[in-house]
Amino acid sequence: MMDQLLAMRVFCAIVEAQGFSAAAERLDSTHSSVSRQLKRLEAELGVQLLNRTTRRFALTAAGQRYYDACVDILARVEAATQAMAHEHQRVAGTLRVSVPLAIGTLELADWLPAFQQRYPDLHLDLSCSDEMVDLVADGFDVALRISQPLGDSSLVAKVLVESDIVLVASPAYLARHGLPVAPQALETHALIAFSGSQTATEWVIETAQGDTVRIPLEGRLSTDAITAAYSASLSGVGIAAFTWNTVRPALARGHLVHVLPSCTLGKRLYYALYPHTRHVAPKVRAFVDYMGEHYRAA
Known part of the structure; x- marks a missing residue:
């Protein structure tokens, strides 16, 4: 023909x-x-x-x-x-994004306004949940996740940033109970456990000398919502563990204090997940690239 x-x-x-x-x-x-x-x-x-x-x-x-x-x-x-x-x-249309509560609530003010200013024609449909979603079945364009290294997946998994897990408490709490000077001292403090974490029963702390100290989480509060743990730490309930990216603004403003800064509870990776496709939609590429820029700058 x-x-x-x-x-x-x-x-x-x-x-x-x-x-x-x-x-x-x-x-x-x-x-x-x-x-x-x-x-x-x-x-x-x-x-x-x-x-x-x-x-x-x-x-x-x-x-x-x-x-x-x-x-x-x-x-x-x-x-x-x-x-x-x-x-x-053209970056336009509706972008459905699934994000964990930490990114969708606690970190929202740090990244959303500038993103919307850069892409005024894009409507962001944001779902905030720590539950894993099926991107294709649930109709999401992209998902952000904070986790340990992911295994093989049918999805593209792009690392946006690596973040330390740090201990924090409010100035009011530390004024009442004192500042811990060693990991073992945490056993006498009120600890806030995030039950949605893979370390819900204990904190595995590595000291600057390379020693490992395990602290059982038998505090007065355990919650499956990272936002509740964050609010509790701000209100002086006890000491909690978060990724550095989540608490960085509160630390900078003096609302929280970094406890045991020479120690670490490991690291978490911030991932952008989206389906394998020959041509990535401009709106997906724009969002993933922007979040990568945001975390690198932070």
């Missing part, structure tokens, strides 16, 4: 270049190929488009009408192609 659009382009090139050789050069083709395309087109249409001699050619009446129609059709095709290319690059 003849490629109708290609034949139209060849015919227009012949007319506009005023010759087969010039048309072939314009199309990066050969004289014989251009001539063959025209013959096939005339046979397909059942009309003669050009009166040609060895030295020159001229459009027939049918050829003139067909040329005018081709110019209009090809212009429309080009305009549609350009419009689709522009739409493909």
Whole structure:
């Protein structure tokens, strides 16, 4: 079957270049190929488009009408192609994102305003939950997760940042109970356990000397909501563990104090997860790149 659009382009090139050789050069083709395309087109249409001699050619009446129609059709095709290319690059529409509570609530003010300012045509549909979701089945474009290193997955898993897990408490709590100077001293303090964590029963603390100290979480409060643990620590209930990214603003404002700064409870990775696809949607790429920039800057 003849490629109708290609034949139209060849015919227009012949007319506009005023010759087969010039048309072939314009199309990066050969004289014989251009001539063959025209013959096939005339046979397909059942009309003669050009009166040609060895030295020159001229459009027939049918050829003139067909040329005018081709110019209009090809212009429309080009305009549609350009419009689709522009739409493909434009960051717009609705982006459904699943994020953990820490990112969707505690860290929200640090990243959302600037993101919306950069992409004013994008509507963000944000679902905040620490539960793992099925991106495809639940209709999400991308998910952010804070976890230990992920294994093999059917999803693209891009690491945005690595963050230390740190201990914090409010100034009011430390004024009443004192500042712990060693991990073992935590056993006499009120500890806030986040039961949604993989370390819900104990904290495994590594000292600056490389020693490991295990602290059982037998405090007065255990919660499965990171937001509740955060509020409790701000209100002076006890000492809690969070990723550095989550508590960085509160530490900078003096609302929380870094407890045992020479120790660490390990690290967590911030991931962006999205389905494998040949062409990543501009809105997904924009969001993932922006969050990577945000965390690198922080």
